[in-house]
Amino acid sequence: MRDELAFENCRRTAEEASSLPPQCYVTDGAQHAEVERFFRRGWVGVGRSDMVAGTGDYITLDFAGQTVLLLRDKDGGLRAFANSCRHRGARLVDGEGTCKGIRCPFHSWFYALDGRLVSAPQMEAAKGFDRADNGLIAYRAEERAGFVFVCLDQTAGPLDDHLGDFLDIHAPWPLAKLQTVRRRELEVDCNWKMFLEVFNEYYHLPFVHPDSIDSIYATPDPADQVAGAFATQFGRTEGTGALLESAQDNALPDMPGLMGQAMQGARYTWVFPNMTFAANKDALWCYEAYPQSPNRCKVVQTACFHPETCALPGFDTRVAAYLERLDAALAEDVPALVNQQRGMECPDAVPGRFQPDLEPNVASFARWYSSAI
Known part of the structure; x- marks a missing residue:
């Protein structure tokens, strides 16, 4: 662009x-560049912290072609994951609510609030399968001044560098x-x-x-x-x-x-x-x-x-x-x-x-x- x-x-x-x-407002090429540079590689403000106020609270965030699951873990920390099962990619949840963990509706793989795969029915038959290698895809999620920021890129700079003063x-x-x-x-x-x-x-x-x-x-x-x-x-x-x-x-x-x-x-x-x-x-x-x-x-x-x-x-x-x-x-x-x-x-x-x-x-x-x- x-x-x-x-x-x-x-x-x-x-x-x-x-x-x-004006091309920045009307062309597919401009939007593609924005999504890749700003929404996939940088910090994105996604709302207020009290969207997920208590343990197990979650909300699904769909933006710029991306689907994110935001939740509050058992230690009160904020977590963001790809809203996609590690088995065969099914969407895990919709909307918002409270849960003790995330269960895929397709084949019942179950994930803890920290993203660990807890159970996967009958997967012991798969050679070399290790639950520890199949947790949810994690993104960066941080809170400042009651706002939530998510970054999909693990190599991007720190949030505080982005926010400055x-x-x-x-x-x-x-x-x-x-x-x-x-x-x-x-x-x-x-x-x-x-x-x-x-x-x-x-x-x-x-x-x-x-x-x-x-x-x-x-x-x-x-x-x-x-x-x-x-x-x-x-x-x-x-x-x-x-x-x-x-x-x-x-x-x-x-x-x-x-x-x-x-x-x-x-x-x-x-x-x-x-x-x-x-x-x-x-x-x-x-x-x-x-x-x-x-x-x-x-x-x-x-x-x-x-x-x-x-x-x-x-x-x-x-x-x-x-x-x-x-x-x-x-x-x-x-x-x-x-x-x-x-x-x-x-x-x-x-x-x-x-x-x-x-x-x-x-x-x-x-x-x-x-x-x-």
């Missing part, structure tokens, strides 16, 4: 940079303590990068969200200079950005322990390649986006709150207004994204310039992408 696309202008500062070439910048928010209230999956008819881009820019707010959330957001601060594969920008809000303009009376208390700037607005962060979130003073909402085709992606939305907030009387009623805000904003974003995808597929589409104050996170991703791909 590097021979086909010119990335020179993407590597400049936001004040001078242009967006990624991510933990320091987000230290004002108790991210690791937050509880998931709702996890929602959907599919959107746009390229996966487009979905993440719109979440990370303020430029569209008065035009796509004029009557829902635009008036809440002030002009954001300059983007932070970071040392990691992420981009982040803080912006002050009038009220809480986690509620619609018309629903501010439903505001929940600030997260315990917040101080200074963190009490004044929201930090929008994009952890490359595929996870983004807003750390607000009263809530966290997170999105993951995964490619399905050049013009279609799977999106996972997660809404999180502090345990003390979740324990308040009337929380279930008040949180409904927060979830309504997420759904309403998404319902306004999706048509804009579908329309952008249609326009990007024009054979004569060309890269455009960024608004440097309102789109710096998007410019940072383009700069990272153009070097990483």
Whole structure:
């Protein structure tokens, strides 16, 4: 793909940079390169740790042509395996749940929570067969600040090298303590990068969200200079950005322990390649986006709150207004994204310039992408 696309202008500062070439959003070749480089060889954000909170909890994660089984072992550690039996490749489980081990539904091979093959009926007849050599294919899985990251490549660098100073910048928010209230999956008819881009820019707010959330957001601060594969920008809000303009009376208390700037607005962060979130003073909402085709992606939305907030009387009623805000904003974003995808597929589409104050996170991703791909 590097021979086909010119990335020179993407590597400049936001004040001078242009967006990624349109081919990155519409061609099979671009998606193949992204899957191989980003999703198969790098660290991927796959959601919140409490997806698998207790021993034996599991969830299946299907992304970028890969099928992963994520679970919590007996020692409380996070494990990720290929969701494929070592016998003849059958898919082991679907969905999510709790188990004492993993049993293949085809021939009843049984695996412990640490991936060891415990039993394989009648396999003693196979010469040289050793259960120790036939455990599940393991991947790397780690937790930071309540987020889960998976890497399929055993030779890739450490997660902390990828994240850089991510933990320091987000230290004002108790991210690791937050509880998931709702996890929602959907599919959107746009390229996966487009979905993440719109979440990370303020430029569209008065035009796509004029009557829902635009008036809440002030002009954001300059983007932070970071040392990691992420981009982040803080912006002050009038009220809480986690509620619609018309629903501010439903505001929940600030997260315990917040101080200074963190009490004044929201930090929008994009952890490359595929996870983004807003750390607000009263809530966290997170999105993951995964490619399905050049013009279609799977999106996972997660809404999180502090345990003390979740324990308040009337929380279930008040949180409904927060979830309504997420759904309403998404319902306004999706048509804009579908329309952008249609326009990007024009054979004569060309890269455009960024608004440097309102789109710096998007410019940072383009700069990272153009070097990483």
